[in-house]
Amino acid sequence: MKGENSETKFLGLGQILFASFLVFVLLAVTLIKKVWPWAPFDFISEILLVALLITFMLIVQPFAKKFEGNPVEALKFISAFLFSLILISFVFKNLINVTRQNNIVVPSRYSDVVMTNLFSVIYIFLVAVIFSIFMKVLFLGRGREVKVKFILTLAFFAFYQSFTDLFESLGKMLRVVVFEPGIAMIIQFFLFMWISIRIPWVISLRKREKYLVLLFSSLTFIFVIFHGSPLITGGGAEALRFYSPLFFSFAHYYFDTFVGVYSFFVFISTIFHLPTTEIYERKVAELSTLQNIGKLVAQMLDIREFSETALKIAMEMTNSKSALIEIKLAENEIICNGIGTDTEKLKEITADKNLDEHLVVSFEDGDILIAPLIAHGKTSGYLSLMKKEGRFDADTLNLALAFADQIAIGVENYKLVMESIEKERLLREFELARQIQKKLLPAVLPKSNKFEMSALSSPAFEVGGDYYDFVIHSDGNLSFIVADVSGKGVSAAFYMAEIKGIFQSISKIYKNPTEFLLAFNDAVYGHVDKKFFITLIYAYFDVKNGSIQIARAGHLPPIFVRGKKVEFLKPPGPGIGLMETKMFERYIKPVKLKLEKDDLLIFYSDGVIEAMNKSWEEFGYNRFADFVLKISKEETEKITRLIFEEIEKYREGEQTFADDLTILAIKWKK
Amino acid sequence: MRKREKNFDVLVSDKNSIKILKLKGYLDAYTSLQLEQMFRDLINSGNFKFVVNMKDLSYISSAGFGVFMAFVDETRKNKGDIKFSCLSEKIDEIFDLLGFKHIFEVYKSDEEAIKSFEKVRSRDAKKRRK
Numbered sequence: 001m002k003g004e005n006s007e008t009k010f011l012g013l014g015q016i017l018f019a020s021f022l023v024f025v026l027l028a029v030t031l032i033k034k035v036w037p038w039a040p041f042d043f044i045s046e047i048l049l050v051a052l053l054i055t056f057m058l059i060v061q062p063f064a065k066k067f068e069g070n071p072v073e074a075l076k077f078i079s080a081f082l083f084s085l086i087l088i089s090f091v092f093k094n095l096i097n098v099t100r101q102n103n104i105v106v107p108s109r110y111s112d113v114v115m116t117n118l119f120s121v122i123y124i125f126l127v128a129v130i131f132s133i134f135m136k137v138l139f140l141g142r143g144r145e146v147k148v149k150f151i152l153t154l155a156f157f158a159f160y161q162s163f164t165d166l167f168e169s170l171g172k173m174l175r176v177v178v179f180e181p182g183i184a185m186i187i188q189f190f191l192f193m194w195i196s197i198r199i200p201w202v203i204s205l206r207k208r209e210k211y212l213v214l215l216f217s218s219l220t221f222i223f224v225i226f227h228g229s230p231l232i233t234g235g236g237a238e239a240l241r242f243y244s245p246l247f248f249s250f251a252h253y254y255f256d257t258f259v260g261v262y263s264f265f266v267f268i269s270t271i272f273h274l275p276t277t278e279i280y281e282r283k284v285a286e287l288s289t290l291q292n293i294g295k296l297v298a299q300m301l302d303i304r305e306f307s308e309t310a311l312k313i314a315m316e317m318t319n320s321k322s323a324l325i326e327i328k329l330a331e332n333e334i335i336c337n338g339i340g341t342d343t344e345k346l347k348e349i350t351a352d353k354n355l356d357e358h359l360v361v362s363f364e365d366g367d368i369l370i371a372p373l374i375a376h377g378k379t380s381g382y383l384s385l386m387k388k389e390g391r392f393d394a395d396t397l398n399l400a401l402a403f404a405d406q407i408a409i410g411v412e413n414y415k416l417v418m419e420s421i422e423k424e425r426l427l428r429e430f431e432l433a434r435q436i437q438k439k440l441l442p443a444v445l446p447k448s449n450k451f452e453m454s455a456l457s458s459p460a461f462e463v464g465g466d467y468y469d470f471v472i473h474s475d476g477n478l479s480f481i482v483a484d485v486s487g488k489g490v491s492a493a494f495y496m497a498e499i500k501g502i503f504q505s506i507s508k509i510y511k512n513p514t515e516f517l518l519a520f521n522d523a524v525y526g527h528v529d530k531k532f533f534i535t536l537i538y539a540y541f542d543v544k545n546g547s548i549q550i551a552r553a554g555h556l557p558p559i560f561v562r563g564k565k566v567e568f569l570k571p572p573g574p575g576i577g578l579m580e581t582k583m584f585e586r587y588i589k590p591v592k593l594k595l596e597k598d599d600l601l602i603f604y605s606d607g608v609i610e611a612m613n614k615s616w617e618e619f620g621y622n623r624f625a626d627f628v629l630k631i632s633k634e635e636t637e638k639i640t641r642l643i644f645e646e647i648e649k650y651r652e653g654e655q656t657f658a659d660d661l662t663i664l665a666i667k668w669k670k
Numbered sequence: 671m672r673k674r675e676k677n678f679d680v681l682v683s684d685k686n687s688i689k690i691l692k693l694k695g696y697l698d699a700y701t702s703l704q705l706e707q708m709f710r711d712l713i714n715s716g717n718f719k720f721v722v723n724m725k726d727l728s729y730i731s732s733a734g735f736g737v738f739m740a741f742v743d744e745t746r747k748n749k750g751d752i753k754f755s756c757l758s759e760k761i762d763e764i765f766d767l768l769g770f771k772h773i774f775e776v777y778k779s780d781e782e783a784i785k786s787f788e789k790v791r792s793r794d795a796k797k798r799r800k
Contacts, residue, residue, distance in 0.1 A: 224703055271743020465732070486732030530743065531706075531736030535768065554768040578739065587772055610729075618760075 015059045022052040027117045030243060032618065034113050042245065049244040058130035058341060071201050072209050074137045081130045082223035089236040092119040098240045102139060106242055116239040123240060123312035127251055134259055141200035149195040156191060157254045160184045185253065192261040199269045207277045210270050217266040224260040228252060282395065303327065307337040310407045313370055315339060318400045320385040322346055327381040327411050346384045359403055360392060367391045371401050371409035380411045417664035433493035440500050443468055446478060450543055452667040454636035456644055464660025465492040466605045467499055471507045477543050479507040482603040482664055483536035484555065495532060512539050513551030513590040517573065521584045524577040533577035537603050546670055551590035556609060559625060561600040561632045566625045595668040600632050607661035611647045619650050636665040680708055688719040688787055690780055694726040697734035706737045713741060718750025721783040725756035735768065742773070753783045
């Protein structure tokens with residue numbers, strides 16, 4: 001880094017030394033030329049001059065670089081330097097005396113030659129500066145195309161300059177005009193027009209900048225005209241021609257014309273683009289709004305921050321003095337945020353408004369715009385903007401309304417995100433409830449040589465309400481229960497836990513089914529949500545005597561198979577929790593069975609009967625009874641499994657609405 | 671086909687200040703929320719006499735029954751009731767199994783159900799005259 005720096009410095013110093021050397025040589029040459037005007041001297045001085053001009057341009061490059069991408073400043077400096085160029089020419093015009101010598105104008109005295117040198121060097125330096133800056137403007141925003149064109153104009157100038165004399169002498173010899181200088185000028189002129197026709201940087205200027213460009217380009221144009229006029233330059237120009245005819249041509253035919261044509265085109269182009277400035281600025285504003293909306297999206301998870309950013313953008317976009325936003329997230333959750341001194345007033349005006357469309361309220365020196373935030377046909381709040389000392393024009397209004405739509409979509413998205421977070425949380429809770437539910441069911445069932453007992457429970461898609469359990473009494477007899485809680489979901493799981501508690505405690509006290517059900521109803525009725533009730537089967541199984549008492553409380557009737565006979569046991573009894581125990585008592589009538597060998601009892605939940613196939617038919621009692629009869633000879637373990645498989649088969653893979661399924665089978669073996 | 675049946679819909683009509691709710695489709699744990707809200711709104715706006723027509727109801731789950739349980743006490747406290755009409759064979763069976771007929775009056779048609787309300791009303795009127 002440091003080395004590079006010193007290198008450029010060294011290079012700059014070298015260039016200056018080289019330029020000074022050239023200046024001195026040129027001074028010597030002009031002095032000699034004054035005494036001895038020999039043609040080859042002219043040639044030498046031209047070469048030296050080209051070298052000097054190039055060196056000067058290299059020296060001023062770091063300065064010119066500052067104007068890269070800054071055409072307004074560049075034009076300002078160009079016009080300023082042009083002015084100083086004119087000033088210097090004007091000053092030196094009177095300092096240099098010239099005389100005519102054999103059709104060639106030469107400085108009168110040696111002091112004039114020195115003056116000429118001084119003047120020319122300053123002149124060349126200034127031209128180098130201006131031309132360097134000018135090139136920066138010319139190349140701005142354009143690609144290779146402009147460089148090619150630029151080289152073409154330069155090449156044409158060089159070609160024309162080199163061969164002017166040749167053409168002239170050729171023309172004299174043949175007595176015809178081979179190459180009219182005027183035509184060359186016109187071609188050169190058209191080349192400049194061709195290169196200047198496209199000025200891309202004008203479009204993107206702001207209004208103020210455009211006015212500045214208009215000023216500076218017109219100044220530049222006028223200065224260039226002045227500069228070409230003999231009135232201003234007079235003797236100076238003649239001296240310059242003496243110093244170097246080539247540079248004289250370059251300055252007057254190439255440089256002046258080029259800068260003049262270009263500045264003229266800049267002027268015209270700027271004027272043409274003036275009316276579109278506001279459109280352009282609006283586009284830029286819209287673009288920055290888009291970026292801001294991007295920022296909005298990033299703040300999606302914090303609705304307060306979101307509303308604040310939205311307010312700031314809305315104010316910036318519409319140039320409003322105060323802004324208020326109200327976002328309704330839920331019935332009782334309204335986010336209200338305001339910026340500016342008049343938010344209270346906005347609040348007042350917005351309050352109690354139920355708008356489907358925007359509303360503009362005008363007062364003495366301003367407007368208030370209330371835009372509803374509507375997404376998917378739902379109004380989720382309001383954006384109110386207040387303009388003081390100004391009104392909402394159609395464009396601003398549209399912009400504000402479009403932005404209100406963006407906010408509405410943002411709010412809608414925020415709600416969706418929150419919902420899905422909530423959903424995720426609920427899903428986890430469901431999973432937890434399912435785990436609890438699983439643990440509420442007995443892990444193992446009682447085993448005996450007198451009976452077989454098997455159970456199978458397949459939970460529904462979510463949390464179901466099926467429950468079964470048993471209690472072994474001290475005398476070895478069994479109580480068991482198959483129950484279904486109304487409803488689904490987490491609440492069902494909790495009610496199940498409650499049932500387990502009730503069952504485990506009261507079944508030990510009230511073995512008698514009627515007593516058990518009454519106690520159960522007492523525990524449930526009036527103590528839980530009204531819409532909640534339980535259907536259940538309670539059985540007291542006297543293992544010693546081989547008898548079973550079954551009480552049904554609203555539940556599906558258990559199936560009883562004896563030999564080839566299959567029967568649904570429907571002892572009367574309403575569901576638990578539907579009515580007062582006093583009333584409930586009247587309807588319960590348990591059934592008592594004396595069991596014989598191979599008697600089969602199956603308790604089940606509604607998932608069995610209500611299982612549906614694709615054509616929307618329920619599995620039903622008949623199909624169930626027939627199937628059970630068919631497999632009644634099997635062991636209970638196999639029976640429960642076969643029933644489950646049969647139901648699965650019947651559903652034909654239709655799982656979407658599958659209810660939970662519980663099957664409990666008991667077979668008497670003694 | 672399936673989708674349509676899974677839908678649940680309620681048609682509300684009015685007769686002599688009695689709301690007749692014609693249930694249609696599938697009343698399960700999810701659609702019952704809709705019915706619950708409807709009952710809540712109707713009761714809040716002062717309706718206490720309901721006839722629930724179940725002719726086109728293809729399925730009712732325990733949660734569906736829960737809705738009627740939730741509101742029956744409130745209607746009765748306000749001299750109203752929830753009565754049922756036109757039960758399909760299947761739903762009638764479920765009513766039986768659950769013991770719902772011990773709690774609710776069930777009629778063969780809307781007219782009968784409405785008439786039963788009117789009887790109560792004329793009886794009340796007579797009482798008042800006495």
